[in-house]
Amino acid sequence: GGADIIDIITGKNPNIIGVINGTEITYTQFNQAYINELDAYRQRTGTEPAESQIGFVRNQVWEGFVQDILVQKAIQEKGLAATDHEILWRIRNNPPENIKRNPSFQNDQRQFDMAMWQSALNDPNYPDQVWLQVEAYLRQTLPYEKFQQQLQAGVRITEDEIKREYLKQNQTVKVNYVFIDPQKIADKDIKIDDDTLRDYYKNNKDEFKEEEKRQIQYVVFQTKATTKDSSEIRALADDILQRIKGGDDFGELAEIYSEDPVSKDKGGALGFFAKGDMVKAFEDAAFSGKPGETVGPIQTQHGLHIIKVEEKKTENGEEKVNARHILFKFTASRETLDKARDDAEYFAEQASEVPFKELSKNIGQTPQGSTFFIKGNGFVPGIGLNKRASGFIFSGNIGETGDVVESPQGLFVFKISGIQDERSKLFDEVSAIIKNKLKREKQNALAAMKAQKIYEKINSGTSFETIVAEDSLEIKESTDFLRTGYVAGVGREPKFIGAAFSLDVSGDVSKPVLATRGCYLIQLAQKKAFDEADFNKQKKQIASRLLQRKQSQVFANWYTEAKANADIKDFRSRFF
Incomplete structure (x- = not known):
């Protein structure tokens, strides 16, 4: 790319992906750590990471480098060493x-x-x-x-903190409550004229700012297995099957040829599994085979499998099979990948001179187009999360063509086809949004007024049950719930839960609680008393848990501050 050429001309190292307080991180270092992290992910999950997961893994690796460098700097500054x-x-x-x-x-x-x-x-x-x-x-x-x-030397846990944590995890309340639904406030009671809408728009224009958007056209060069590739994979599977039947060791062949990252290094061993544990075609073949028999190749959505049935058993009335397998995935050959790469790079080179549409037609493709999109976190329509492509799109000019971009769908070549400058949306575009917002605010205000009147009547001596009956409201009864719990019909509503636990005497009623969905009046039915004996049993364990949490938070706070004060140069967008 252009940035690499400039770096070479100016004498900078184009292999540097980042610099932290003067310490360079090379692309080679970063990429090896990234590959290791992907391998670890495959070992943990037995699957390939999704496109959305890849960006997360890269960020995790980056944070690991930054943290390690900052910690090592702090260790050196403090003169810490092991004797x-x-x-x-x-x-x-x-x-x-x-x-x-x-x-x-x-x-x-x-x-x-x-x-x-x-x-x-x-x-x-x-x-x-x-x-x-x-x-x-x-x-x-x-x-x-x-x-x-x-x-962490100064981290301490107080008795009060331990008690609060105990109550958070153990104390429950049960309440009766009335819900005043703002949505049931009649429209006739809500007046919002055009002048009100325009005043809101005038005074809150920042709400309606729309950042710069861009649009691209692109073509995709497929990197999936061709018919020829698939035939060669089938031929390889058949050849390996014949070698097994000829006496070659199944486990050794699995270690060499299998593309299952979980079982490959174990000679293809899967252990015992029951029906329903594997995809149907695979398990049908495995359960139909006899111990010692090799079956296949069997095709599933994962590829072709050669399966060796090791043994069978019945456990708790359920039949199970112990088997090994060799997986051959339908992936593109090196020849197919090289051709796609050559075609894509030639197209990208020619696109600076030949119109994109004409060039696409010459190779039998119709260019696809995106809608206008924002830079955001680097998501590019059609391509997926790719900060390098996004960086080019939002720094280039209309008509410019980017470098070839790899994705699970293939190799992308794109050009910038449109730019929509940052702007404020017009009143007519947002008037309906403003009206709905003001309507909700008025509904909430009227619901709160209604709840306040009911609360005042209760304070004057009228019973909770009498008043709600007068207003044709329904009293609902909760089950016991914790401070961290879920309230049926309400959800995890902090204001509701906080108000419920603030009540101490059965029969007491809370002030009106305006929450996410509407307004509540809450009456305490029952509150579990503090259990001193149980608290003393759990005290040590709670203290240990709180201490670990605080220690982790102390380090997190230190890292946030150290990172904010560090000189960090992040060049990842040049590479990804």
């Missing part, structure tokens, strides 16, 4: 968690066994490389632990 004595003490008395999770140092209950660890420490034949790795790990992590300890 040899500290490292030796930790190795002998409190080894790292990855050591504790190592099966070599765990007992039959899979718990860390200090005696086994000490035995290894005292074994002169134990590989020196292990101790060097542990030392290096602690030399890196102990300064970070010291930094956290200093940061």
Whole structure:
């Protein structure tokens, strides 16, 4: 792109994706961390990340780099380091968690066994490389632990905080309430003339500002498997099946050829599964096979599967199968991808000289067009979330063509086809919106007035039940709910819940509560008393939970401030 050429001319490194307080992050570093994070996602979920998830993963990786650099700077400024004595003490008395999770140092209950660890420490034949790795790990992590300890040294939890948290999680109330619905206020009681609407528009023009919008035309070069690609994948699956039948090891072939990221490294092992756990075509084949039999290739929405039935059993009356599989996905070949890339890049190059529509016609395509859209978070119609493409679209001129953009749908080539400048919407465009807003405000005000009159009657001595009957209102009864809970018919309405818990004596009625949906009058039916004995049982656990939460918040606050004061240059839009 143009930015890369300028960087090369000016001597800047085009491989830099960001600079944090002078520390450079290269594209190579970032991309490797990004690939690792995607691999971790696949291992956790067994699926490919959706387009919407990819942007989140990239941001997560970026934040990881920024945080690490800022923390390392703080550690250096404070002069924090791990001494040899500290490292030796930790190795002998409190080894790292990855050591504790190592099966070599765990007992039959899979718990860390200090005696086994000490035995290894005292074994002169134990590989020196292990101790060097542990030392290096602690030399890196102990300064970070010291930094956290200093940061969190002043964190304290008071008795009152513990009690409030206990009540939040344990105390319940039950109420009777009346709902005064603003929507039932008759239209004849609400007068909104044209002058009122125009006055509101004049005094609140900022509400109707519309940011700059742009429009694009684009063509897509498909990167899906062609008929030829699919035939070659089928041929490969058939060849592997014949090798298995000829005696080749299924597990070894799965590790080499399978495209299932979850089972590949386990020789394709899926473990036991019941009917309904897998897609139908797959499970039908697996359950129809005999133990030791290999079946397939079977086609599902995931691709082609060769399945080896290991064993079968019946558990609690349910039949289960233990199987392995090799997955072949219908993906485009390198030849297909290279051709799509060459065609797309040639099109993008020619589009600066030949009209977009004419060029599209020459290759048998009809260019697609977007509606006008805002820059927002980088979402581009047709392409998806792509900050690099969005950055070009909102900085270029009409008629300019962007670089080729990759997406799950294919390779996109686009040109800027329209610009709508920032503007204020005209009165006629928003008059209906203003009218509805003012109408809701008047309805809410009238509902609150009605509730206030009822409340005043209650204060004068008339019973809650008598007054609501006079006004043909319905008393509704809630079930018990917590401060963090859900109230049937009301929802998670903070104002309602707060008012309910502010009442202490059964029969007391709240002042009118104007909430999201309308106005409420709340009468306390029952409030669970504070249980001193139960509180004392839970006190230690609550305090620990609150302390962890506060400590996390202290670090989050530090990071927010450090980030705000840092010199951060973010060049990700050049690459993504």
